[in-house]
Amino acid sequence: MDKVAVIGAGSWGTAIAFVLAENGHDCLLWTRRQEQSAEINERHTNEAYLPGISLPRNLNAVSDLKKAVEHAEIIVIAVPTKAIREICIEIEKYTEKPKLIVHVSKGIEPDTLKRISEMIEEEVDPGKRQAIVALSGPSHAEEVVLRHPTTVTAASHNQEAAERVQDLFMNHYFRVYTNNDLIGVELGAALKNVIALAAGIIDGVGYGDNAKAALITRGLAEITRLGMKMGANPLTFSGLTGLGDLIVTCTSVHSRNWKAGNLLGQGKTLEEVVSGMGMVIEGVRTTKAAYQLSLQYDVSMPLTEALYSVLFENVPPKEAVDQLMSRMKKQEIEDIFYK
Numbered sequence: 184m185d186k187v188a189v190i191g192a193g194s195w196g197t198a199i200a201f202v203l204a205e206n207g208h209d210c211l212l213w214t215r216r217q218e219q220s221a222e223i224n225e226r227h228t229n230e231a232y233l234p235g236i237s238l239p240r241n242l243n244a245v246s247d248l249k250k251a252v253e254h255a256e257i258i259v260i261a262v263p264t265k266a267i268r269e270i271c272i273e274i275e276k277y278t279e280k281p282k283l284i285v286h287v288s289k290g291i292e293p294d295t296l297k298r299i300s301e302m303i304e305e306e307v308d309p310g311k312r313q314a315i316v317a318l319s320g321p322s323h324a325e326e327v328v329l330r331h332p333t334t335v336t337a338a339s340h341n342q343e344a345a346e347r348v349q350d351l352f353m354n355h356y357f358r359v360y361t362n363n364d365l366i367g368v369e370l371g372a373a374l375k376n377v378i379a380l381a382a383g384i385i386d387g388v389g390y391g392d393n394a395k396a397a398l399i400t401r402g403l404a405e406i407t408r409l410g411m412k413m414g415a416n417p418l419t420f421s422g423l424t425g426l427g428d429l430i431v432t433c434t435s436v437h438s439r440n441w442k443a444g445n446l447l448g449q450g451k452t453l454e455e456v457v458s459g460m461g462m463v464i465e466g467v468r469t470t471k472a473a474y475q476l477s478l479q480y481d482v483s484m485p486l487t488e489a490l491y492s493v494l495f496e497n498v499p500p501k502e503a504v505d506q507l508m509s510r511m512k513k514q515e516i517e518d519i520f521y522k
Contacts, residue, residue: 184207184208184209185208185209185256185257185351186208186209186254186255186256186257187203187208187209187210187211187255187256187257187258187259187351188210188211188212188213188251188252188254188255188257188258188259189203189210189211189212189213189259189261190213190248190251190258190259190260190261190262190270190274191213191214191260191261191262191270192212192213192214192219192220192223192229192232192244192261193232193261193262193462194232194233194324194325195261195287195322195324196212196259196261196262196287197212197223197229197232197233197238197324197328198233198322198324198325198327198328199259199261199287199318199327199352200212200238200242200259201236201238201239201242201327201328202327202352202354202357203242203259203351203352204238204239204241204242205239205354206351206352206353206354207241208351209254210241210242210243211243211244211245211250211251211254211255212242212243212244212245213244213245213246213247213248213251214244214245214246215246216246217246219231219244219246220244220245220246223238223242223243223244224243224244227239227240227242232324233324233325233328236328236329248270248273248274248277249277252273252274252277252278252282253277253279255282256282256283257282257283257284257285257351258274258282258283258284258285259285259286259287259318260274260284260285260286260287260288260303261286261287261288262288263288263290263463263465264288264289264290264291264292264299264465264468264469265290265292265463265468267286267288267292267299267302267303267306268302268305268306271302271303271306271307272306274307275306275307275308275311278307278311280311281310281311281312281313282311282312282313283312283313283314283316283344283347283348284303284307284312284313284314284315284316285315285316285317285318285337285348286299286300286303286315286316286317286318287317287318287319289319289372289373289375289376289465290373290376290465290468290469290472291370291373291374291468291469291472291473291476292468292472293468293471293472293475294472294475296472296475296476296479298365298366298369298370298373299317299369299373300315300317300365300369303315313341313344314339314340314341314343314344315339315340315341315344315365316337316338316339316341316344316345316348317337317338317339317365317368317369317372318335318336318337318338318348318352318359319335319336319338319368319369319371319372319423319424319428320333320334320335320336320372320423320424320427320428321333321334321335321423321427321428321430321431321432322334322335322431323431323435323437323438324437325437326437327356327357330356331356332356332358333356333357333358334358334359334360334423334427335352335357335358335359335360335423335424336359336360336361336362336368336422336423336424337349337352337359337360337361337362338361338362338363338364338365338367338368338369338424339361339363339365340363340365342361342363345361345362345363346361349361360423362419362422362424364415364416364419366410366413366414366415367410367415367416367417367419367420367424367425368419368424370406370409370410370413370415371406371410371419371420371422371424371425371428371429372424372428373465373469373472373473374406374409374469374473374487375402375406375425375428375429375432375433376432376440376465376466376469377402377466377469377470377473377486377487377490378398378399378402378403378406378429378432378433378486379429379432379433379438379440379441379444379466380440380441380443380444380447380464380466380467380470380490380494381398381402381444381486381489381490382395382398382399382432382433382434382441382444383438383440383441383442383443383444383445383446383447383448384444384445384447384448384490384493384500384504385398385444385448385504386441386444386445386448387444387445387446387447387448387449387500388448388449388500388501388504389448390504394504395433395434398433398486399429399430399433401485401486402429402433402486403420403425403426403429405482405483405484405485405486405487406420406425406429407420407425408482408483408484409473409476409477409480409482409484412480412481412482413476413480439460439462439463439464440464440465440466442460443456443457443460443464443466443467444466446459446460447493447494447500448500453467453494467494470487470490470491470494470495471491471494471495473487473491474487474488474491485507486507489503489504489506489507490503
């Protein structure tokens with residue numbers, strides 16, 4: 184039995200804590216809100232994020248971050264990308280002995296263009312962390328807590344740490360592979376949210392399956408192009424955190440990025456969508472970061488550019504699609520890897 188603290192009690196943080204508690208680990212789930220902590224401890228529910236789900240009775244919540252950090256040998260960070268730095272600074276403050284840090288967040292920081300693990304490295308002193316592992320893959324919280332079969336990847340430069348995380352989470356419905364391509368896993372996890380936003384727009388505008396299939400395929404091509412320029416293994420993007428995550432996020436009604444894109448395609452403004460959903464839409468921030476990366480690495484990313492124009496330059500969604508369709512002719516396979 185390991186002592187684990189999951190930092191962040193949204194839908195995914197709660198689902199991760201659900202798995203850990205069911206696996207028999209001593210897990211504390213941290214939330215900023217005391218009333219949410221009380222609900223989890225007293226009623227064993229988290230209705231705001233996972234309505235109708237009964238949580239394991241051995242899962243306890245706290246609203247005291249110091250208590251959560253001091254309790255744990257392993258810290259699982261499950262907060263939105265924009266909160267990573269702030270929470271890492273607090274975690275370091277309360278850390279005395281080095282801890283294994285796992286993150287389940289999916290995003291890239293705009294302007295700095297840092298991946299999640301790079302942000303953690305910058306904010307948590309090396310003497311206070313054993314290793315950093317990214318746990319990622321096609322995994323909706325709503326299905327995990329129903330114990331539906333789910334498969335993810337634990338990625339790290341430290342193979343031993345990745346295998347420890349694999350052992351921590353593995354059970355009969357939650358399967359974990361390992362991967363040493365941390366760059367590719369984090370990029371795939373982040374950039375699929377960009378394509379998922381675009382997939383939602385495709386559905387919102389009223390286009391069909393042909394358009395969505397093309398979007399997913401060409402989206403994977405431009406993610407692969409950028410990943411290779413940044414040092415990732417291209418095979419990673421054919422795996423769980425590439426193609427797998429792309430499929431589930433672009434096609435599922437559980438996907439908040441797809442939902443946001445769908446509303447944009449129906450004519451809502453970005454401000455209306457963000458305020459109406461009440462949850463973080465990682466794909467919006469990541470679209471800005473991905474666009475900046477395409478310029479920095481001189482990589483052709485037409486889908487990302489088109490979505491950027493919709494989100495930040497007020498180009499109507501249908502006009503952006505029409506512009507994509509009128510691009511110069513290309514050779515498909517060469518375009519995936521070299522253009």
